[in-house]
Amino acid sequence: MSPRWLVARQSALFVLRERTVALLGAMFIVLVLISAWLGWSATATVDGIYQQATVFLKAAGRTVPPNPVFDMSPLFLMRNMSVYVALIGALSAIVIGNRLVCLDRKAGVLPLIGIRPLSQGDYAIGKIAALGALIAGLSIVAAVAATATFLVLPSIQLSLLQWAQLVGFMVVSAVYMAIFGLIGLATGAWSRSETVGLLLPVTAWLALTFILPQLTANLNPTAAINPISALAAPPDIGFFHWTAQILGPFSLADSFKFASARLLDYLPPDISPPSFIPPFLDLLLALVAATALAWRSLTGLAMTQGDYNV
Amino acid sequence: MSDPIIMTDKLTQSFDGVRAVDSLTLEIAKGEVFGFLGHNGAGKTTTVQMLTTLAKPASGTARVAGHDIRTDPLSVRRSIGYVPENVRLYDTQTATENLLFFARLSGVEAPQARVAEVLDLLDCTYLAHQRVGGFSKGMRQRVGLAQAILHRPSVLFLDEPTSGLDPMGIKMLRDLIIRLNIEFGMTIFMNTHLISEIAKTCTSIAVLSHGKLVFHDRIEAVTARYGDDAALEELYLSLTPVGRLAGAAA
Numbered sequence: 001m002s003p004r005w006l007v008a009r010q011s012a013l014f015v016l017r018e019r020t021v022a023l024l025g026a027m028f029i030v031l032v033l034i035s036a037w038l039g040w041s042a043t044a045t046v047d048g049i050y051q052q053a054t055v056f057l058k059a060a061g062r063t064v065p066p067n068p069v070f071d072m073s074p075l076f077l078m079r080n081m082s083v084y085v086a087l088i089g090a091l092s093a094i095v096i097g098n099r100l101v102c103l104d105r106k107a108g109v110l111p112l113i114g115i116r117p118l119s120q121g122d123y124a125i126g127k128i129a130a131l132g133a134l135i136a137g138l139s140i141v142a143a144v145a146a147t148a149t150f151l152v153l154p155s156i157q158l159s160l161l162q163w164a165q166l167v168g169f170m171v172v173s174a175v176y177m178a179i180f181g182l183i184g185l186a187t188g189a190w191s192r193s194e195t196v197g198l199l200l201p202v203t204a205w206l207a208l209t210f211i212l213p214q215l216t217a218n219l220n221p222t223a224a225i226n227p228i229s230a231l232a233a234p235p236d237i238g239f240f241h242w243t244a245q246i247l248g249p250f251s252l253a254d255s256f257k258f259a260s261a262r263l264l265d266y267l268p269p270d271i272s273p274p275s276f277i278p279p280f281l282d283l284l285l286a287l288v289a290a291t292a293l294a295w296r297s298l299t300g301l302a303m304t305q306g307d308y309n310v
Numbered sequence: 311m312s313d314p315i316i317m318t319d320k321l322t323q324s325f326d327g328v329r330a331v332d333s334l335t336l337e338i339a340k341g342e343v344f345g346f347l348g349h350n351g352a353g354k355t356t357t358v359q360m361l362t363t364l365a366k367p368a369s370g371t372a373r374v375a376g377h378d379i380r381t382d383p384l385s386v387r388r389s390i391g392y393v394p395e396n397v398r399l400y401d402t403q404t405a406t407e408n409l410l411f412f413a414r415l416s417g418v419e420a421p422q423a424r425v426a427e428v429l430d431l432l433d434c435t436y437l438a439h440q441r442v443g444g445f446s447k448g449m450r451q452r453v454g455l456a457q458a459i460l461h462r463p464s465v466l467f468l469d470e471p472t473s474g475l476d477p478m479g480i481k482m483l484r485d486l487i488i489r490l491n492i493e494f495g496m497t498i499f500m501n502t503h504l505i506s507e508i509a510k511t512c513t514s515i516a517v518l519s520h521g522k523l524v525f526h527d528r529i530e531a532v533t534a535r536y537g538d539d540a541a542l543e544e545l546y547l548s549l550t551p552v553g554r555l556a557g558a559a560a
Contacts, residue, residue, distance in 0.1 A: 006414050017402070108398025112457060114364045116415040117387045304364045 003118035007126025012133050015099045024092040025138060031084040032142040036149040039077030043069055043156065073265030074156040075165060078146055082260035085173040086209060086253050089138070093177035094201045096134050097184025100127050101298070102194055105305070114303025124298035128291065131181045139174040146170070162265075169263040172280070175287050176256045180205055182290035189297035212251040216244045216274060219254075233271055248275025252286050255279035313340040315465055315497045316361065320370035323356050323521075330356040332521035333370065338514070340464075343491050343498040345512035345529075347505070349550045353521040354501040355395070358467050361499070362392045375464050388417075391463035391496075395470040397454030401443035405429070405453045408442055409460060416461035428456045432486060448479035455486060459496070466490065468500045472507060480504075484511050505543045509533065517549045524549045 001009070015021050047069050057064050104110055113123065146166060150158055158166070183201045191197035213219040217234040234240040248254070254274035261267035262279075273279055316338040323331040331353040338344045348354045359365040361374055363383035372379045375389035399408045406425055413421035429435045434452045437445070442453065451471065458466055468487070472480045488511060490496045502508060508515055508529070515532060517525040525545075536545050 001414065003415050003417075006411070010411055014400070014402075103400075107400050108396070109400060111364055111392065111394050112399075112412060113415065115362050115387050115390065115392045116412065117384045117417060118415060119384065302365075304359050 002122075003116065004122040004126040004129065007113075007118070007123055008129040008133065011100050011103065011127060011130040014103050015096055015130070015134060018099050018103075021092070021096055021099055024088065024095055028084065028088045028092050028138060029141050029145070031088055032081060032145050035078065035080040035084055036145045038080065040149045040152065043074075043077060069156070073162065074150065074158055075162055075169075075264040076266050077149065077156075078166070078169070078264050079261075079266050081142065081146070081169075081173070082257055082264065085142075085176060085260075086256055089173065089177045090180040090205055090209070091202070092138065093131075093135055093179075093181035094184040094205060095198070097131055097181035097186075097294075098188040098198050098201065100130055101185055101188035101301075102197060105188075106194065110301070110303045110305055120299045120301065120303070123301075124295050127185060127298055128182070128294060131185055132178065135174055135177050135181055138177065139170050142173070143167075143170045165263045165265070169260060172256065172259050172263065172283065175283050176252070179252065179283070179286050179290045182287075182294040186290070186293040186297040189294070189301045208251065209253045212247055213254050216240065216247050216251045217254060244275060249277045249282055249285075251275065252283065255282040255286075259283065314338060315340040315342075315376075316344075316372070316374050316499065318357075318361070318370065318372040321357070321360060321367050321372050322369045323353070323360060323365065324368050329521045331360070331367075331518075334518075334521070334523055336516060336523060336526065338497065338499065340497055341491070341495055342513045343487065343511055344500065345508040345515040346499065346501045346518065347503070347508065347515060347546055348501075348518035352518040352550070354518055355469055356521075357518070358392070358469050358499070358501060362390055362467055363387055364392075388461070389464050391458030391461070391466045393451070393454045393458045393466070393468045393471055395473055395501075397450045399442045399450065399453060399457075402441065404439050404441055405434070405437045405445075405456075406439060408453065409457055412457045413460045418461050421460075424460055425456075428460055431459075432456050447474045448476070448482070451475060451479065451483060455483075459490065459494075462494070463496065465497045465499060468498065470501055470503065472502065472504055480507070487511055505546055509542055517546060519550050 047067065050067050050069065054064050104113065114120075143166075150156055150166075180201060183204055184198070187200040188194075188197040191200065217240065219234075234244065251274055255277075256279070258267070258271070258273055259279040261271075275282060277285070314337040316336070318334050318336045321331055321334040321336075322329060330351075334353075334357060346354050346357070356365065360367045361372055361379060363379050363386050366380070374386045377383075377385040377389065379386050399405075400411075403411075406429075409425040409428070410421050413425055418424050426435070426438070429438050432452050432455060434449070434456070437449055437453065442450070445453065455471075471483055471487070475483060484507060487498055487500070491498050500512065512529050514526070514528045516523060532542065532545070536542055
């Protein structure tokens with residue numbers, strides 16, 4: 001096994017044993033399951049009532065209207081997941097990224113790693129790979145929960161395109177979480193204290209999730225935690241035109257919600273993208289920038305340091 | 311000098327405009343136990359950090375085990391072991407788990423067997439399955455030494471290895487250093503404050519003061535010229551600013 005994969009494996013296994021990470025990861029998975037169950041429950045209830053009504057209507061010799069379950073895309077069931085990813089998913093990713101580098105700094109083993117025959121680039125790749133694996137793991141669990149929901153609802157049949165859209169949503173969610181994980185990794189590497197290393201990305205997350213959408217789309221913070229109202233069109237005034245132009249590309253939560261709504265078929269027709277950069281491209285550019293930031297921080301990490309500068 | 315295994319050429323390092331190591335030029339022969347003396351802040355640890363490739367020199371260069379620290383750091387790392395002043399390990403893991411990780415990172419073949427062998431060599435097999443978090447300073451030092459020799463390095467760097475150890479711990483460590491040098495032919499580069507340890511362990515010594523090399527000779531020559539430990543201490547104090555200050559006050 002190459003040194004970079006050894007670093008990745010050791011780091012991932014260590015982080016999995018961390019109580020905070022386990023708690024946040026479990027919370028994310030539980031929320032995904034709740035989201036799936038709520039969607040399944042609501043749809044099953046409507047479908048159940050429709051089936052009973054159908055029997056009654058047929059017996060009465062009346063025309064049976066179409067099943068309302070089929071009025072909307074079945075992917076609509078998963079709409080709450082976009083909020084859970086933006087909130088708890090991103091927060092979990094920050095903690096994972098931060099712990100991945102803090103575990104070595106806090107343990108004070110950097111000098112012992114630094115004298116092994118591996119470059120700092122190998123070390124950085126190992127850490128980024130560990131982050132990727134852990135976020136992929138979370139996303140796979142979420143995807144399995146979503147898939148199971150669709151498979152246990154006999155009245156819902158997903159077309160091939162819709163299955164592809166669901167996979168696309170999971171990929172976009174993983175990308176969004178990875179952006180925050182990489183920021184956590186970067187600040188964990190270059191901050192002088194463990195607390196600041198965690199506080200900085202959490203502040204960035206708060207700003208991206210609640211403050212920027214308010215500036216670019218007049219979105220009330222409480223509306224930001226609702227998948228549908230988070231997609232309301234901003235007031236048609238000069239201020240929001242300008243802020244959308246200038247800050248829109250940085251409003252990643254907006255881009256993620258827009259991309260999610262498009263993939264899960266609940267994007268209102270009158271809503272335009274939050275910035276001049278297409279949301280998918282915006283998220284991809286942010287991923288590249290966050291990777292570069294994490295790379296720079298990890299390759300610049302002083303391996304002479306046995307611990308934080310305390 | 312026969313077969314120098316460490317050669318430095320005007321090795322320099324500065325921090326905030328202050329020269330921590332100032333044009334250090336030094337040669338250490340293969341198989342020596344080299345004692346590097348100096349007051350606090352003299353630049354001993356910075357020198358070791360540069361020689362172990364943990365830090366890049368501001369100017370000058372060095373070769374360790376035939377490899378340039380600037381152009382071929384990975385080859386240097388394959389040839390060296392390093393025990394920092396305060397050995398820090400993954401506290402939640404056992405000694406064996408820690409050693410296995412470092413052995414694999416160093417590319418050791420059959421790491422399980424090698425870890426067991428090294429623990430046996432250092433008489434600390436009883437620590438194998440204990441969590442490092444509960445270890446005393448002496449136990450940590452032993453596991454620290456174990457991680458440093460897993461890959462059979464030709465040069466072993468020890469930074470203040472006896473710091474914080476009780477007399478028993480110091481004696482055990484001294485015996486181990488001598489054993490590693492004699493039985494396995496390792497060259498030992500040891501930073502230390504303890505003059506008494508130098509005389510008992512080292513084959514050559516050098517003194518660093520404010521980043522500059524002020525003395526370098528073989529131990530036989532030093533003891534022949536200056537006699538016992540007390541005289542050696544006098545020599546050391548006369549070469550360092552703290553010692554000169556104390557002398558003037560007396």
